[in-house]
């Protein structure tokens with residue numbers, strides 16, 4: 614049994630009469646899981662380990678302004694602006710999230726806060742924003758703690774706590790804290806791995822994967838009909854849940870080996886199988902729902918045909934949505950770009966795709 618870190622700290626209380634108003638700003642990226650997190654239990658704990666690629670151009674920029682609260686009222690006092698407009702639905706979610714964190718950051722009850730958050734990708738692009746937005750918020754909270762109390766002794770301690778806090782906001786967000794690749798969830802094969810936070814994996818990534826490209830093909834940009842949280846919930850009654858968790862644990866072992874060896878073929882095979890399994894699990898859940906669109910399937914078939922014909926290592930992945938991620942080495946970008954522009958972009962909404970790649974991780978501004 615792994616030990617849960619205990620971040621509760623009643624000493625993080627401010628002398629509010631001395632608090633100067635301040636702000637912190639973080640830019641944090643989205644990430645794409647290769648082995649997927651799908652199914653959770655307890656408080657945001659994964660049913661299986663996952664490994665992801667940290668992205669670069671799909672990010673959230675979040676600024677958190679704080680000042681001493683004027684009233685004695687003890688709830689969370691926060692206003693949230695998303696893409697420069699007050700967003701009450703998102704605000705309510707963040708207030709609930711911050712309320713759940715008051716044993717870890719008791720000072721949150723003493724502040725009036727304003728959050729301004731923007732995504733680099735269009736709101737309607739269908740890109741999952743919870744990983745980038747929740748990790749950006751978690752980083753802001755850890756920065757405030759660090760600035761006001763100097764309690765986070767080094768970068769590793771800071772990142773680990775930020776990952777833990779991000780996980781409580783959205784599971785996949787805990788992996789966005791690290792550059793390159795991140796691993797979340799306990800696996801006997803990796804020392805230090807944990808269900809409570811992600812760990813950096815970049816140093817094990819073979820040269821062949823450095824600069825890996827991820828073209829995100831926007832097939833459909835509307836709201837998802839079933840949220841990821843509801844999807845995780847449906848796994849509890851899915852008849853294929855147990856074999857899935859075993860498959861994920863096996864795929865994790867194979868993926869770790871492929872990433873270390875620089876084996877694109879083994880990597881791509883796992884990426885595609887994981888993507889298709891994720892959607893098969895949605896289809897076989899009690900509500901049997903479909904998030905792929907006809908053009909998602911067309912694109913996946915075309916990618917496989919192109920790979921066969923050209924011999925180029927180009928593979929697809931999917932998130933919980935209809936958009937297709939195209940993964941390939943940086944060295945063949947020119948060839949693959951013509952394929953994307955000529956054959957795949959016409960199947961996308963307004964020919965739209967996001968040109969992304971393995972990134973450097975979050976940056977404080």
Ligand code: DP6
Pocket residue numbers: 645646648649650651657663741743782783784785786841842845891932933
């Ligand atoms: C398909 O992290 O969005 O993207 O923890 O309920 O917020 P919550 O779910 P979320 O689920 C992401 C699922 C996925 C796979 C993955 O990122 O591993």
